Amino acid sequence: MREKLESALIVAVYARYSDDSQSPMSIQDQIRRVLEHARRLGIEPVKVLKFTDEDMSGYKKRDAYARPGFNGLLESWDAGAFDVLLVDEFSRLGRNPRQLLEIVERLDDTRVRLICADGLDSAAPGSRLAINFKGIIAQEESRSTSHRVKRGMVGQLTRGFMMSPPSFGYRAERQFEGGRAIGTHWHVIEEEAKVVRRLYEMRSKGMAFDKIARWLNDSDVETPRDGRIWRAAGVQRLLSNPIYRGEVVWKTDDVQSSAHSENGRPVMQVFERPHLRIVSDELWASAQSEKISRSGYGGGRSQYSGLIHCGHCENILSSTSKGRAFSCGSCGANRLAGDPLAPTSVPTVSVAGLNEVLSFALERVLNDERIGQVHERLREKLSQGPEGELAELRKKHDRLEKAGQHLIRLICRRDQPDPLLEEEYAKTSTELRSIERQIKVLQTTQASMSKRDLAAQLGVNPKSLIKKLLDGQLPAERLRAVLSQLFPKFIFLGRESRYIARFEIHFAPGVAVAWLTETKPVIDECVVLRIKLIGSARRPVRWEVVEEVAEVGTPMCPPGNCHVACVPDATAETVLS
Structure with missing residues (x-):
């Protein structure tokens, strides 16, 4: 009979899986493997404490420190409640650099023995070097995985697919090729699109977000994703979504991406979706104006x-x-x-x-003099036709482009992020893209501006x-x-x-x-x-x-x-x- 090397020990087991693509059964598999590995080492625990986290990332700082199972493990560790900590592999404890360093410090400060089913044992000679090495590998694996996932998502967006559940006003349709799902397209739901246009018109006329939410609730408009009622914050998020002007905005925060600006800060990538446009650029922009109210809520x-x-x-x-x-x-x-x-x-x-x-x-x-000047400018616009309008748009485009370049230079000179400058740059970029779209339409169709609109403006006092x-x-x-x-x-x-x-x-x-x-x-x-x-x-x-x-x-x-x-x-x- 094999001699027992350890006896009368209390063992803690920690198991985690990181996303919904992994089976919840992996938790039970991890626990089974580590206990079998401990028995092969001669450890027969008198008590097993189990700590688990499901669908929780161990890399991002916010998620790494918000794991209830892991936090419970640390509390028991501080209380001296166990002698041996078992994990399937060291990366299950986490991939966040700061958190892994804290674990190494705990091992140095306490007598707890860490055993991993992949062979790592803190009681073995040279274990600290092995632990640090595995921690570095775990961090790099997370970075590489994140980079591959984001690269794949950008690739899908470039190919015209969508990467999130459909917003209010749209429905999703999976596309298959050879029996395999290759992506998701969105389509406009016209009945909901009418509601979206009404919301933008309300906001552009100064209506508060909470009043718009009340109108939606009173009108029995169903909330997206089966919410109970519409709220002001939800209305604000809806109205700020660029998809309604036919754009998907992707924030690049991957340091390996070439889309970064020179100062290494995240930039926005814009993917055009003209078939998903519900409101005009002008109406979308008017609903974003902070001048509607000081707080932005319309109060x-x-x-x-x-x-x-x-x-x-x-x-x-x-x-x-x-x-x-x-x-x-x-x-x-x-x-x-x-x-x-x-x-x-x-x-x-x-x-x-x-x-x-x-x-x-x-x-x-x-006064009469300036009204005459306004009417004269309108008559010039009417006589110039599309060529004159195109020239005006190009002048505005050049002016906005110079303003954007100036803002980029100011942002790059800052040692710390400047939210105000970055917000101004985002607004300028939005207006610039709008002008570019108008120029493209004129160059393609040579469509003139609405003579009816000009005639109406000339006819008003x-x-x-x-x-x-x-x-x-x-x-x-x-x-x-x-x-x-x-x-x-x-x-x-x-x-x-x-x-x-x-x-x-x-x-x-x-x-x-x-x-x-x-x-x-x-x-x-x-x-x-x-x-x-x-x-x-x-x-x-x-x-x-x-x-x-x-x-x-x-x-x-x-x-x-x-x-x-x-x-x-x-x-x-x-x-x-």
């Missing part, structure tokens, strides 16, 4: 929420004094934190003063916009959405004295005639106004608005991608409250 009862930028720090002004004024919360926070660049007092402007500025600006940019905006009939969220398009920039520059404030406003006349006729804007120029607002010292306050500078013909920033050009005023104090 706020003021038409100015999310519209006005601070001339000192470039952040958005927030409502204060129970909605009667707007001030810069960022400047206030910086001043309290002792920032030497922060203003001595937080710049504030009253809503009553903003109303005067808005009314004056609309009157000035929609932009002065009627003033009444529609200021008569108090539009809901705040709708008015806010319109103002964000009419005024790509609305900057509170600061003050000259206690009762004098200065503003810089960019107005898009092409948006005005397009909004009145519910057509697409064809004039991408801005009128730039610099305005001085003067309030009386006595109450009730009497207002006087003076136009300092007016510039016409400035190229308009793309929607949602406006770069604020501010004039800092370090002496700004509370203004016109």
